[in-house]
Amino acid sequence: MTKDKSYTQILKSTSIFGGSQILTILIGVIRNKILAILLGTVGVGLISIYQSTLDLIKSISSLGIETTGVREIAAANDDSGEKDQLHYVISIIDRWALIFALLGAAICLLFCYPISMWVFGNSSHALQFALLSICMFFTILAAGQAVVLQGLRRISYIVKSSIIWNVCGLIISLPLYYFYRLDGIVPVFIVVSIAMYLSAYFYRRKIEIQPMPVSFEHLKRRGISVLRVGVFIVLASILTTLSFFFVRAFLTKNTGLESVGLFQAAWTITNVYLMLILKSMGSDFYPRLCTIIHDNKKAGLLINEQTYIVLVIAVPIIILLLLCSKIALSLLYSSDFEGATIILNWQILGTFFKVLSWPLGFILLAKGKGLIYFFSESAFLIIYLGAIHCLYPFYDFESVGISYLIAYSLYLPIVFILGRKLSKFGWTNENLRIGFISLILVLLAFCIVKYFSNYTIIAGIPILVMSLSYSLYKLNKVFPLKSLLDFFKRQ
Template sequence: MSNSKSILKNTAIFGSVKFISLVIGLVRTKLAAVLLGTQGVGFFGLIAATIELIIGIFNAGIPTSMVKYLSVSTDEDLPKKFYIARKITLGLAILGLLFCFIFAEKLSDFTFGTNDFRWAFQLLSIAVFTRILLIAFNSYLQSRIYLKTLANAAIVGNILGIFCTIPLYYFFRIDGVVYNIVAIALIDILVIYIAFRKIKQPVKKVSHQEFSQDSKNILTESFYYSFAGILAVLSAYIVQIYIRKSGDLDELGLFVTGNTIINQYVAIVFMSMSYDYFPRISKAAKDIVQLNKEVNQQLKIGLIVLFPILLWLLLLCDWVVRLLFSKDFLGSVSYVEFAILGVFFKMISWILAYTLIAKSQKKIFVINEFIFTVLYIGIHLYGFQNNQITGLGIAYSVYFFLYLLAIFFICKYKTKVEMNSQNFKISVLFSFLILFSIIIKIFVTNPIAVNVLLGILTIFASIWSLRQIVNIYAIKNH
């Protein structure tokens, strides 16, 4: 099977998973919108951002380094390597749990300006523990390319999760957000553990000396990725706190809604990158020719899949918001419309940025992430201050355009990884077409003209995408 076909197949696997997740998410978000309102969604956003920050600090960047560590392990060494991986994640999970529980009052006061939610963070320490513990199992499955196992586990977890969400939101309202996060975290760890047991991967204990040496190497490399990951989560957290303090929970709810839509709707491509693409380029890191080939094949598939998806989202944005949430959330539409171009830039930049991690360009990666974290905060705070939710959408696209430029030149001159001419030309063309579509949607006042123009462009883009997919599958197996 050709690499392009393999990438497309794996994208299809996670695409089907994401479709099921979206259907289940439709029920979950609709319940949140109806039962909790914009303030409830804003509350969820702040709680989730705080927990992600704690997890980002205490997972110490090991999701990335552990996939690399296990990807390059031989079958003979794997039982020992996985034993080490489990021990490391267990220790970090315990530290995360203790931090969240002990400092629950401080977290409540800083996040909400009151200590009324101390109980919430104490309870959420369970979710922190299970989420970090889950890393070892996910890293193993990802590194050994057990993609169907991961996909099936995600489907089962989502289905079971919705049975928790409905009664918890109905009976406990906003408090149900906390109970729901904990319940879903417990379900996820249980489902993954059962799936992992079926693989029957043996585990072999190692000496204290071997554990110390390997764990030191993992955590040393993880420090850089941890720092970068914490910066990303921290920047999102600061922006949300600023929106709550400068605006209100309603505006924060609209921002969280917009982010949810653009992240969930295009997650097909990004899930494939994190689960399939990164292990492949980690193995090819020392062969620059093969690495460039992997990068450009992933980029090709990303362009084929994402371009029509973004156009459909732009065309149907109002309906998507009404369907997933309610008419009370239509204020988030302007954010989504302006942020769509940023999603396109994000896809390209992430594909390139992963090569810095694969090639262990740690210092360059961290310095770049630090600079752009400061820029992310500054651009978004300025955007909200000047044009509220619309300003945040514009800020999102401007930020990822600048980030893409930086990553493009860093990869080209530091790691010798670059886009081939065909992908570069298509990327530029699609960027202008998406920008042109946004201008039509925002500035053309006749709704019929907007729908006709965007509809024609979207249909042609979809036909082109389908033809490309058919051509890839038509290639004979080598």
């Protein structure tokens, strides 16, 4: 693939997937507004605790199939003429997804009482966790369907599936939250998970895949081989989930449950809404990288191209969020959540380093270096938790945001060094220049918002305009804007 075509492919997949994310964000805005009005900070905090617990159980029971499965399917799909091998790999992934779904549901069901005691300190939520076994079952099954779609790079199917379950989830959750308030939380979890699975299954069935017979011995042998990397991904995911559970527990103990709701609001903006940008790119980038990862030159070129696009698209959004952080919290939640601004701005600044490290992290996964990936993720979490512990006595709630910035600013050189060791990767001079200029603009916006908030509009808007102009100029160099406009018109 030529350089121009590669940039075109990146922009194409990003525009298709990103377009759906706009709708997802709008749905999220409506949903969060409903949660803020009907459930308040306590309800948002309760949902956060349920979600983090489910994430932990899912991490344990799914054994990294969402990452390793995509890697295996993408590699098999690259072997031209080997359709039987591709269908065989998909059949194995399907069977393991079902096994993991049953395992996840069993953990929720069998350990509902101890989970409630562990999370809440009493058994009052044991029934809720037992019912959430249904949610866990369909969530993992849906992940198995999504793995096939992403591994085969069926971006349009992923997009349509995402739109369907988000819209259905919103429509059904409205009356449940209105009539049942806090009691409607668990039913909403279940309904959304079923909608997620059905929509993914519908589009998965559109692909002509011949089911292949797989003996138990082959299932075990190939599965163990595929999931060996997944074990380390699971360990990293468990460690991540536990870490953020400890952060929420720490905040609950020291500042109350409302602070957990504020933390969740800031976390959602920086790690859900901004991650939608990266997810839009990663849906196609990761499978492409898996097919060429053994060619260091091609892999390095693709990573630099992806980094270029990440910077020109994400940086103006980061600056915009910095300038509108308080407005964003009021719009997405309510005025009760404006207290989250104190950590949100620090986290948005840290996101700049996150988007730079994001393409590098895929090197470890595409190379199948599970242990090294676990090391890098553990390093981030140790720095993050350690910084909170050290800074909290001095900065109180704000320490959570400052620690986020510190952790990602140190995580970036870690994954860069690891990526360079594994694939001889290095940033191009062009990317270094863009990164330096972007960092200056982001720091200026942060300083204005943090220390000169009265001048946010006067001084902040020119910085945003400069960032947008610079990004459009750089985008025009790899994909002429006239062609870009024509491309969007054809979609």
